[in-house]
Amino acid sequence: MDLLLVLLLLSLLWRATISQNTEYGINVQNTVTVQEGLCVSIPCSFYYPQRYKNNKEVHVYWYYTNFWKSYLAATNDPQKSVHTWAKDRFLLTGDPQMDNCSLHVERAQKNDHGSYSIQVKKKNMDQDCTNTISIRVADLTQKPKVYIPKILVSGHQVNLSCTVPGACLGTRITFLWTGTALSSHRFDSQDLTSSQLLFAPQPQDHGTSLTCRVTFKNPSVTTETTAQLRIFYPPQNMKITSWVNGTGPVFPGNTSSLVVLEGESLTLICYTNSKPPATMSWTYGHQILNSTKALDPGVLGLELSKLRNEDSGEYTCQARNSLGHQNYSVRLCVQTVMQKPEVHIPEILESGHQVTLICLVPGACREGKHFTYLWTGTALSSQDSALLNTSELLFTPQSQDHGTNITCHVTFPKARVSTERTVQLRVTYPPQNLTISVSWANQTESHPPATLMWIYGNQVLKSSEALDPGILHLELSKLGPKDRGEYTCQALHPLGSQHHSLRLCVQTCACCLISEENGSWPLIFTLIRGVLMGVSFLLTYGLTWLYYTC
Numbered sequence: 001m002d003l004l005l006v007l008l009l010l011s012l013l014w015r016a017t018i019s020q021n022t023e024y025g026i027n028v029q030n031t032v033t034v035q036e037g038l039c040v041s042i043p044c045s046f047y048y049p050q051r052y053k054n055n056k057e058v059h060v061y062w063y064y065t066n067f068w069k070s071y072l073a074a075t076n077d078p079q080k081s082v083h084t085w086a087k088d089r090f091l092l093t094g095d096p097q098m099d100n101c102s103l104h105v106e107r108a109q110k111n112d113h114g115s116y117s118i119q120v121k122k123k124n125m126d127q128d129c130t131n132t133i134s135i136r137v138a139d140l141t142q143k144p145k146v147y148i149p150k151i152l153v154s155g156h157q158v159n160l161s162c163t164v165p166g167a168c169l170g171t172r173i174t175f176l177w178t179g180t181a182l183s184s185h186r187f188d189s190q191d192l193t194s195s196q197l198l199f200a201p202q203p204q205d206h207g208t209s210l211t212c213r214v215t216f217k218n219p220s221v222t223t224e225t226t227a228q229l230r231i232f233y234p235p236q237n238m239k240i241t242s243w244v245n246g247t248g249p250v251f252p253g254n255t256s257s258l259v260v261l262e263g264e265s266l267t268l269i270c271y272t273n274s275k276p277p278a279t280m281s282w283t284y285g286h287q288i289l290n291s292t293k294a295l296d297p298g299v300l301g302l303e304l305s306k307l308r309n310e311d312s313g314e315y316t317c318q319a320r321n322s323l324g325h326q327n328y329s330v331r332l333c334v335q336t337v338m339q340k341p342e343v344h345i346p347e348i349l350e351s352g353h354q355v356t357l358i359c360l361v362p363g364a365c366r367e368g369k370h371f372t373y374l375w376t377g378t379a380l381s382s383q384d385s386a387l388l389n390t391s392e393l394l395f396t397p398q399s400q401d402h403g404t405n406i407t408c409h410v411t412f413p414k415a416r417v418s419t420e421r422t423v424q425l426r427v428t429y430p431p432q433n434l435t436i437s438v439s440w441a442n443q444t445e446s447h448p449p450a451t452l453m454w455i456y457g458n459q460v461l462k463s464s465e466a467l468d469p470g471i472l473h474l475e476l477s478k479l480g481p482k483d484r485g486e487y488t489c490q491a492l493h494p495l496g497s498q499h500h501s502l503r504l505c506v507q508t509c510a511c512c513l514i515s516e517e518n519g520s521w522p523l524i525f526t527l528i529r530g531v532l533m534g535v536s537f538l539l540t541y542g543l544t545w546l547y548y549t550c
Contacts, residue, residue, distance in 0.1 A: 024128070024129050026047075027044070028044045028045075028101075029042065034108040039167065040108065042105070043102050045100055048125060057122065060074075061074075062101075064114055065116065090105055107168060107219065108137050109219050112137050114134070140221045146212045152231050153232050159198055160177075161195060162177070205229050208229055210229055234321060235320065235325060236274065237273045238272040238317065238327075240271070257330065258330055258331070259332075260334055262336050265305040266303075266305075269299065270299070270302075278319035309336050312333045340419050343423050350495065351398055351427050351428065355397070357392070357395050357406070359392075373408065406425055407421065428448060430493045453490045453492070456485060461474060484506050
C-alpha cells in the first residue's frame, strides 16, 4: 500500500513538471466533486507564450465528453451555442482577457457527472491550450445548518435560521420547520416555510427536537437537519412531600401545613425543575438546615427526628439559579396530646340567642382535620348528632340549661388517645314562672337574679336585696279595713320584667264584699242587710201563724 502511494506521488510530480515545462497549458484541478442540487466553482487559468499577450481575442470552451460524442457546456464564443442540458447552469465566471477560464456549475444534476475537456483559443496563436477535468456528482449529503442561540431562555423570543451551505444564489428551495415545540405555538404556515423562524421557547420544550427540512425543486432532492433544544428557565413546579415515621408520603396540600405528634420523626422532600440546575436549601427561620450544589438536581430532603413542640414553625425550601428563584414553605405543628382542649364560650349566654362554641386543640395546632371532635351534654340532647362532630358548634341556650355541663372531646386517631374539657353553662334569662304563695311570699326564676318589689298602690312596700334570690316575703300585721286593696309583686331584670297582682279583703263581719273600697260604706251595707233579714224573718213567722190560726 505504501509503495502504491509513493508511485502515485511520483506520477503527479512528473506530470506537474511536464506541465511547467510546456509553453501552452491550462491550470485546473483533475477532479471536482459536487453534491446533487448544490453549486460548485471550478478555478481555471491558462498560459501561453508572451508574444501573444497583445492579442485580446480569446475564446474558452468547456465540453462534456463521453465515448461517443461531446456536448458544448459553456463558452464565451457568441458563434457557438451550448447544449440545452447545460444552459443557464454552466457559467463562465472568469475573464478570458485576464487568462481566466473558471467555471461555475449551478444545481448540479446526476447527468452532469463525467469528463470535461477545456480548450482556449487565441487569435493567431499557433497552438490551443487544452486540459481535462473530471466532475463527479455525488448524492446529496449536505445537511442544512440550523443556527440556534446557545442560550435559549424560557419566554424570550429568538430568531432561528436555516441555511444550506453550497446552495446556489437564486436556487429555488423550500423550507419546512417541524417539531414538538412548534405544535404548542401558533404559527402561520408561511412562518414555518421560511428560512428564519421567530420562536419563544417554553420550559416544556427542553430536550425536544426541532427539524429544518430543505427541498430543492430542480433537481428534486430533500435534506434536513435536526437539532435538540436546550431551554434555560428558572425553578418552577416546586412541590413538597412528607414521610412521617417512615410511612407515607403525606402531601401537605394547598394549606401548606402539616401536623405531627410529639416524638414522631418526619422527612420533608422538596422537588423542583430548572435549567441550569438550581441550588436548593432548607431553612428554618434564618437558619440553613440543609443545602445542595445540584449534586442531585431538583431534589433535596430534610430529616427531622424526635420532634418536640418547640420544633413547630415554618420550614422553607428555596431553589435558585441564574434566571430566578422559587420558594415553598410548610407550616409544621408538633402536637402535644397530654393537654386538655380549650373551650371558648361567650361570657354572656342569653336564653334564646344563638352563639358559637369553639373547641381548640391545645398547643399551636389548629387544623381540625387531624383530630376528631364530639360535643356532649344535657343541653345538647336535642341537637342532631351529625352536627356535634365539629370544632365549632352552633348552640341556642335555654333557661333550663343554666347550671348544666357541656363537654368537648378531642381524639387523636394516629396516637389513639383522647382528651376532653367540661365547662358549666351560665345562661341569663328574664323573670319567669312568677308565683305568689299563700304564706304571702312571692317567688320567681331568672338569671342573674331579678330585683323583686311589693307595691301597694303607688307605694313600694318592700324590695329584695338578693339575700334570698328569687323570693321576697311581705308581712302584714294587725290587718284592718284600710289594708284592703290590690297588692302587686314586680320582678325587674335587664332582659325583661314580670308582675303578678292579688286583691286583699279584710273581713270585719259575716261577709266581705271583695269589690268594696276602704271607708264606712261596707258597715252601713252590712246593717241594712241585717235589718232586711230580720224583717223577712218576722214576716214569714207572722204569715205562718195566721195560716194555722185561721
